[in-house]
Amino acid sequence: MKRIGIIGVGEIGRAMVVGLCDEVDTSPEVFLSPRGARTAAELSSRYENVQVCADNQEAVDRSDVVIIAVRGQDRHEALAGLRVDDDKIVVNVMSGVANDDLRQTLGTDAVLVRAIPLPSVRERRSVTVTFPSHPVTDALFERLGGAQPVADEAAFNVFSTLTGTLTTHYAYLAALTSWAVGQGIAPADADRYVRGLFQGVGRALSDETRSLHQLAADHETPKGNNERIRTTWFDAANSQALDKALDGLLVDL
Numbered sequence: 482m483k484r485i486g487i488i489g490v491g492e493i494g495r496a497m498v499v500g501l502c503d504e505v506d507t508s509p510e511v512f513l514s515p516r517g518a519r520t521a522a523e524l525s526s527r528y529e530n531v532q533v534c535a536d537n538q539e540a541v542d543r544s545d546v547v548i549i550a551v552r553g554q555d556r557h558e559a560l561a562g563l564r565v566d567d568d569k570i571v572v573n574v575m576s577g578v579a580n581d582d583l584r585q586t587l588g589t590d591a592v593l594v595r596a597i598p599l600p601s602v603r604e605r606r607s608v609t610v611t612f613p614s615h616p617v618t619d620a621l622f623e624r625l626g627g628a629q630p631v632a633d634e635a636a637f638n639v640f641s642t643l644t645g646t647l648t649t650h651y652a653y654l655a656a657l658t659s660w661a662v663g664q665g666i667a668p669a670d671a672d673r674y675v676r677g678l679f680q681g682v683g684r685a686l687s688d689e690t691r692s693l694h695q696l697a698a699d700h701e702t703p704k705g706n707n708e709r710i711r712t713t714w715f716d717a718a719n720s721q722a723l724d725k726a727l728d729g730l731l732v733d734l
């Protein structure tokens with residue numbers, strides 16, 4: 482396994498380190514940038530193969546694969562003046578930052594791979610979309626739950642748009658809970674019930690022999706309660722509003 486540097490040790494940087502290092506037989510050497518100092522210190526004390534570097538350049542120099550995981554707006558400050566030799570492999574996880582843009586900032590001919598790791602890489606349970614496919618980065622993300630290379634950056638952006646819907650899903654569950662509380666149900670009871678309900682739904686998703694439409698149909702009695710809510714709330718107007726929001730995000734990526 483290659484030596485891995487991480488520039489930007491926040492939520493996603495931490496999730497990747499934990500996924501790579503926690504309870505595995507062999508883990509790579511990991512070199513962290515110093516910012517996000519508390520998280521970096523915690524990770525280096527937890528895993529003996531993880532070290533915090535004096536600066537971003539040292540993290541790059543000691544690594545074969547460099548993961549750029551700062552917020553997009555911080556990239557110029559984080560990367561300005563950084564020397565990235567052409568034999569490195571750079572993984573760009575910054576949402577909305579194209580590889581051409583990053584190449585200009587870094588001024589390198591190194592291989593650049595975009596990736597969308599999600600927080601569940603922490604448990605090695607998340608499939609990570611990548612572009613372009615590269616054997617080293619595909620192997621890296623296989624260790625974290627799977628790699629799904631896509632054909633071009635346009636397809637990458639479609640998947641990136643899909644990842645923008647995650648917190649809406651949680652907010653939907655919170656809205657259902659609030660509605661029940663409004664009907665007089667104790668908050669803890671409503672919360673526990675909604676979580677359990679949708680954990681069951683989540684587990685059913687792992688049955689890939691059934692299409693999503695089939696799964697919906699299997700949960701629905703004709704003219705029953707589920708059909709009623711689906712057709713009265715997730716109606717054509719609501720569905721079009723969702724498409725419009727997704728189209729808008731895709732255009733802006």
Ligand SMILES: NC(=O)C1=CN([C@@H]2O[C@H](COP(=O)(O)OP(=O)(O)OC[C@H]3O[C@@H](n4cnc5c(N)ncnc54)[C@H](OP(=O)(O)O)[C@@H]3O)[C@@H](O)[C@H]2O)C=CC1
Pocket residue numbers: 488489490491492493494514515516517518537550551552553555558559560574575576577597598599600
């Ligand atoms: N969170 C997610 O689910 C996902 C995030 N991403 C992408 O990953 C990137 C990071 O997101 P996330 O982890 O949530 O963000 P965080 O804000 O949690 O982490 C960003 C980290 O970058 C550090 N940083 C800021 N400036 C510098 C610098 N000059 N040099 C080195 N490190 C620096 C920050 O340090 P400090 O705390 O000291 O400011 C912080 O630790 C974003 O571009 C985002 O689009 C991609 C997929 C999913």
